[in-house]
Amino acid sequence: MARTVTERADILPLLGEVFREHGFEGASLAHITARTGLGKGSLYHFFPGGKEEMAAAVLNEIDGWFEANVFAPLRADADPSAAVDDMLERTDTYFRSGRRVCLVGLFALGDVRDRFGAAVAGYFARWRDALAAALTRAGRPAEDATALAEDAVLAIQGALVLARALDEPAVFGRAIERLRGRLQVRS
């Protein structure tokens, strides 16, 4: 049989797309095989745990990307307010300016939250705390930093919901722009 020299990591983005489009329950094996081009045999070879393991792997990959590209810089970058700006820019790019849904947020709303609860909660908690740390380092009082950080993370999620609900991606860009103003260090 044809061998498709596929790496497990190569198909994670495709799996992510399927879960984003259909949710966990709606992402049937038929959808997954169609999108990835892999038969069930290959799929279960790479992910013996089935759909659950696939979703966990995708969540883990997303988490890793944000940890490396967003959270870590917020916590440790020499220039905290530049790190905040970078966060907004990378977030806008990642979510394709509001045309892409947040898989973690999607899972949070559904009943799969119970299955991936720790991963989902950890992702948002670390985002919020890393942003609060950056704002504190930038000179904000701790209390303001915490509130602002929570507000920013929540606004990003809400903007994704509203952009998709209204089928108006520009909503997301406007929200990011407002956040830029709100998170800026007051001079």
Place this chain on the structure above:
Amino acid sequence: MARTVTERADILPLLGEVFREHGFEGASLAHITARTGLGKGSLYHFFPGGKEEMAAAVLNEIDGWFEANVFAPLRADADPSAAVDDMLERTDTYFRSGRRVCLVGLFALGDVRDRFGAAVAGYFARWRDALAAALTRAGRPAEDATALAEDAVLAIQGALVLARALDEPAVFGRAIERLRGRLQVRS
């Protein structure tokens, strides 16, 4: 056979619960019959269009509630800033202080958005516009009012996502509190 003198309207809240818990795809007829106590015969008697008609009816009921209790007052109440306060309070009550998910937002994220696109978009658009109208009437410049309204609607949705993701309902209350400050008429 036992007759359960049920009104169609009486089971809408139960249907809402099932859709909220499992999403559209996940809300199986088995779940629905279990929750409502109605057999498939009765269900299809009330909703000949099946699940799709059930979901549409639930969305319509939700929309009606918000239209009467939130949107209309925002547009026409004599005291616009009191209407804004009422909106926040009723929203907090409706979403059980962050313990309840927004079905419209949930549908917006999933692939069912395409099926109920008009209802979903209409709900959020009318919320945003009604709030903008109230803020304008309260003396805000039109541009500020529009931006503030969009930001508030989006923050409510995001707060619901984050509250559920972190399993921390208090997130919602804090978001509402911040909105109260942001939407207040500056004296």
Place this chain on the structure above:
DNA sequence: TAAAGAATGGACCGATCGGTACAGGAGAGC
């Protein structure tokens, strides 16, 4: 009290679900 229509439960349908089993082809090492 009899006929009509609304409401009801559940058997049943074909399709699809997630998952398993397995036979066999491709490539690496020898």
Place this chain on the structure above:
DNA sequence: GCTCTCCTGTACCGATCGGTCCATTCTTTA
């Protein structure tokens, strides 16, 4: 060439899916 491991497609499984159908029962009306 041989073997051994890795990968692959697919036939198949029981369970469940949304939906149809119908005999039966209850309520209403006259």
